[in-house]
Amino acid sequence: MQADILSIGDELTSGQTINRNAAWLGEQLQLLGIPVRRHLTVGDNLVEIVGTLQWTHNGCDVLLISGGLGPTDDDLTRQALAAAMHEDLVTDDGALREIEAFFARLNRPMPAVNRVQAARPASAQCISNPNGTAPGIAARWGNCRVFAMPGVPREMKGMFTQAVVPVLAAMGTGTVLRIRKLNTFGMGESALGDRIKDLMKRGSNPSVGTTVHDGVVSVRIYARGSSDEADAVIRSTSAELVNRLGDLIFSTDDEPLESVTVQLLRQARQMVATAESCTGGWLAELLTSVPGASECYSGGWVTYSNALKASELGVDSQMLSAHGAVSAPVAAAMASAARQNAHAHWGLSITGIAGPDGGSPEKPVGLVFIGIAGPDGVEVRRFQFPGARAQIRLRAAQMAMTMLRLKLIGRKFEDVVPS
Amino acid sequence: MQADILSIGDELTSGQTINRNAAWLGEQLQLLGIPVRRHLTVGDNLVEIVGTLQWTHNGCDVLLISGGLGPTDDDLTRQALAAAMHEDLVTDDGALREIEAFFARLNRPMPAVNRVQAARPASAQCISNPNGTAPGIAARWGNCRVFAMPGVPREMKGMFTQAVVPVLAAMGTGTVLRIRKLNTFGMGESALGDRIKDLMKRGSNPSVGTTVHDGVVSVRIYARGSSDEADAVIRSTSAELVNRLGDLIFSTDDEPLESVTVQLLRQARQMVATAESCTGGWLAELLTSVPGASECYSGGWVTYSNALKASELGVDSQMLSAHGAVSAPVAAAMASAARQNAHAHWGLSITGIAGPDGGSPEKPVGLVFIGIAGPDGVEVRRFQFPGARAQIRLRAAQMAMTMLRLKLIGRKFEDVVPS
Numbered sequence: 001m002q003a004d005i006l007s008i009g010d011e012l013t014s015g016q017t018i019n020r021n022a023a024w025l026g027e028q029l030q031l032l033g034i035p036v037r038r039h040l041t042v043g044d045n046l047v048e049i050v051g052t053l054q055w056t057h058n059g060c061d062v063l064l065i066s067g068g069l070g071p072t073d074d075d076l077t078r079q080a081l082a083a084a085m086h087e088d089l090v091t092d093d094g095a096l097r098e099i100e101a102f103f104a105r106l107n108r109p110m111p112a113v114n115r116v117q118a119a120r121p122a123s124a125q126c127i128s129n130p131n132g133t134a135p136g137i138a139a140r141w142g143n144c145r146v147f148a149m150p151g152v153p154r155e156m157k158g159m160f161t162q163a164v165v166p167v168l169a170a171m172g173t174g175t176v177l178r179i180r181k182l183n184t185f186g187m188g189e190s191a192l193g194d195r196i197k198d199l200m201k202r203g204s205n206p207s208v209g210t211t212v213h214d215g216v217v218s219v220r221i222y223a224r225g226s227s228d229e230a231d232a233v234i235r236s237t238s239a240e241l242v243n244r245l246g247d248l249i250f251s252t253d254d255e256p257l258e259s260v261t262v263q264l265l266r267q268a269r270q271m272v273a274t275a276e277s278c279t280g281g282w283l284a285e286l287l288t289s290v291p292g293a294s295e296c297y298s299g300g301w302v303t304y305s306n307a308l309k310a311s312e313l314g315v316d317s318q319m320l321s322a323h324g325a326v327s328a329p330v331a332a333a334m335a336s337a338a339r340q341n342a343h344a345h346w347g348l349s350i351t352g353i354a355g356p357d358g359g360s361p362e363k364p365v366g367l368v369f370i371g372i373a374g375p376d377g378v379e380v381r382r383f384q385f386p387g388a389r390a391q392i393r394l395r396a397a398q399m400a401m402t403m404l405r406l407k408l409i410g411r412k413f414e415d416v417v418p419s
Numbered sequence: 420m421q422a423d424i425l426s427i428g429d430e431l432t433s434g435q436t437i438n439r440n441a442a443w444l445g446e447q448l449q450l451l452g453i454p455v456r457r458h459l460t461v462g463d464n465l466v467e468i469v470g471t472l473q474w475t476h477n478g479c480d481v482l483l484i485s486g487g488l489g490p491t492d493d494d495l496t497r498q499a500l501a502a503a504m505h506e507d508l509v510t511d512d513g514a515l516r517e518i519e520a521f522f523a524r525l526n527r528p529m530p531a532v533n534r535v536q537a538a539r540p541a542s543a544q545c546i547s548n549p550n551g552t553a554p555g556i557a558a559r560w561g562n563c564r565v566f567a568m569p570g571v572p573r574e575m576k577g578m579f580t581q582a583v584v585p586v587l588a589a590m591g592t593g594t595v596l597r598i599r600k601l602n603t604f605g606m607g608e609s610a611l612g613d614r615i616k617d618l619m620k621r622g623s624n625p626s627v628g629t630t631v632h633d634g635v636v637s638v639r640i641y642a643r644g645s646s647d648e649a650d651a652v653i654r655s656t657s658a659e660l661v662n663r664l665g666d667l668i669f670s671t672d673d674e675p676l677e678s679v680t681v682q683l684l685r686q687a688r689q690m691v692a693t694a695e696s697c698t699g700g701w702l703a704e705l706l707t708s709v710p711g712a713s714e715c716y717s718g719g720w721v722t723y724s725n726a727l728k729a730s731e732l733g734v735d736s737q738m739l740s741a742h743g744a745v746s747a748p749v750a751a752a753m754a755s756a757a758r759q760n761a762h763a764h765w766g767l768s769i770t771g772i773a774g775p776d777g778g779s780p781e782k783p784v785g786l787v788f789i790g791i792a793g794p795d796g797v798e799v800r801r802f803q804f805p806g807a808r809a810q811i812r813l814r815a816a817q818m819a820m821t822m823l824r825l826k827l828i829g830r831k832f833e834d835v836v837p838s
Contacts, residue, residue: 015445026434280707288699
């Protein structure tokens with residue numbers, strides 16, 4: 001069994017819109033255990049759509065189409081499908097009533113132009129669209145099951161999940177794909193890959209692979225089999241990865257580092273305060289992006305100038321001139337002052353050189369000191385982060401959260417994060 | 420003249436990777452005046468790649484391929500192209516030397532496996548890759564010019580720009596597409612569209628359209644013609660749009676709002692300080708994301724708790740209990756204190772309800788007060804932003820920068836931004 005995905009629209013061929021629909025549908029088909037043979041993308045051109053439909057439908061069992069179901073003249077999917085199938089285009093009474101009902105709910109008369117949206121090839125059926133006016137189309141064309149859906153992502157996803165998945169699942173071979181993602185921060189992708197090399201062999205089941213996004217290295221497990229088999233493989237492989245990577249793993253699936261950090265603080269009923277220089281408020285922004293952060297985050301200082309480091313956080317001006325603003329003693333003083341001024345359990349500080357300018361041989365761009373002050377005193381670590389300004393700033397904020405996270409779960413930093 | 424784009428890789432058909440390369444190439448072809456007929460995406464499968472090449476190459480003048488040029492067994496583009504063209508695969512001596520030189524620069528011996536990357540169909544030529552080991556391939560296949568490039572975006576873009584664009588430009592019809600983007604903040608997309616409706620008629624040259632990204636409504640002008648004609652049309656249409664939209668426009672092309680704000684401050688040699696509650700440091704983060712921000716940004720306070728609003732910014736506790744933290748008097752007090760404590764020319768403050776919880780009938784989620792303190796006193800504006808937590812926070816930070824930007828260019832807020 002194999003599937004093709006056809007996307008229709010000039011905005012896609014011209015590159016104005018990135019084709020995320022095709023990637024989403026590809027992923028959904030994989031999850032259903034249906035391999036994807038090819039994606040095709042064509043513009044709003046009748047001859048081109050018909051030719052592509054006729055070429056591709058022969059070799060596939062499932063053809064998913066998105067786009068071209070709107071009410072205007074450049075929406076050609078209905079016509080093209082009927083022409084390719086050598087069938088008449090007929091009006092579907094049920095679909096027409098649904099479109100009329102959609103406008104009635106909005107208290108607006110149905111524009112005449114929307115009537116064409118109820119058309120379908122004679123042997124096909126319409127699919128309801130609860131999120132918009134464009135019904136979908138389901139057709140049998142030789143050995144191929146065709147499903148045409150709107151191009152608007154929300155409408156396409158709703159229709160696929162409600163109406164197409166049940167049909168595909170019933171067609172399935174009983175083999176599913178399960179995916180689990182384990183997210184780590186603190187070790188580079190290649191070093192991490194070395195530690196789990198034997199699990200990453202190509203073509204095995206489960207297959208294990210790594211990806212990096214914004215400094216977070218994620219390990220994905222793909223397991224195929226019956227539902228029960230795949231679930232069991234996911235469980236045992238996860239356990240082995242946890243064994244190898246330990247507390248470098250901060251979450252599974254899509255939970256971000258800031259959310260984990262806020263949850264741990266809330267569970268411990270502890271507050272944190274921040275004092276930032278080079279990150280300019282990014283650490284504060286990440287923590288407060290999590291709903292409910294006010295229960296564990298008092299606030300912070302963005303002491304970008306030395307004057308504010310002195311006046312607001314009491315960083316000694318002699319210390320600033322002796323060691324420079326980017327130094328361990330200044331990071332320590334900032335973390336302690338944040339903790340004290342805010343009467344918080346923890347104080348986190350960041351001072352560094354984010355670039356592109358301001359580096360020197362002794363203090364190059366990417367040098368960052370991160371301090372954490374707690375009931376047992378203050379600790380400062382020195383990092384040299386690679387990359388450009390935005391990467392350095394984000395890595396610094398992520399590392400500060402990691403230092404706090406490891407304190408909160410009672411782990412020593414050097415036992416978890418390799419130097 | 421028309422072009423096809425073929426992308427190769429299992430990670431694309433399976434949806435693990437979104438196909439941004441195809442969109443980028445589509446856009447580049449449009450800019451060169453070459454219409455794109457279709458995009459095709461196939462997995463790492465020899466039969467499938469050969470079949471797709473043979474089907475598609477006939478009707479197009481240009482075929483751009485990306486992916487499948489790596490050194491491993493699943494990199495099949497070289498073999499597939501030779502098979503489809505009915506040619507032998509030969510080793511290109513020049514390309515082999517370049518791959519060897521690439522490893523020599525890294526002080527590493529060339530792995531034997533990389534030798535296959537120097538292979539090409541007998542009649543084709545290799546294209547240098549300064550950014551990696553995979554050479555590209557340029558071939559003439561009937562009436563079709565074929566260019567195969569690596570799938571790594573940086574390598575593909577470098578090779579396309581250096582080696583492919585000159586060939587395509589020489590093939591061109593003399594008609595180019597020029598695009599200019601004008602970025603606005605402060606007016607919704609539909610209200611803005613109404614103001615320029617007559618310029619947005621479909622199928623006209625120039626064509627004008629709007630898009631929204633992260634609250635910024637951009638107006639794009641597309642002009643076709645000879646270079647001179649298109650440039651002239653871009654100039655006159657830009658002038659008309661500036662006439663209609665005035666200082667709602669903050670930049671052209673890709674310059675973000677924070678960058679414009681920092682440039683204006685630096686030109687005026689003025690400093691700003693920030694005091695944030697619901698945005699939690701996002702305003703500070705945006706300003707400091709711009710290199711050189713230290714010349715105009717002193718720093719700021721993230722007074723997330725009421726206690727910190729009182730202790731750090733001197734916000735009266737009676738005022739807090741009488742009006743609540745989300746109120747005009749508190750925003751005014753925060754902006755003034757930020758300005759004074761930092762000895763800055765300007766103070767910006769934000770206090771609001773970002774949700775999802777914490778709203779009430781009197782103070783619903785999305786209610787935000789923004790204050791600006793300057794040499795002429797303090798001004799507070801009340802906003803009701805739509806959307807969820809992240810949108811509300813970002814809109815608030817963007818609006819604060821807009822209030823400052825309009826002060827810096829000497830415009831009254833209510834004369835520019837509709838209420």
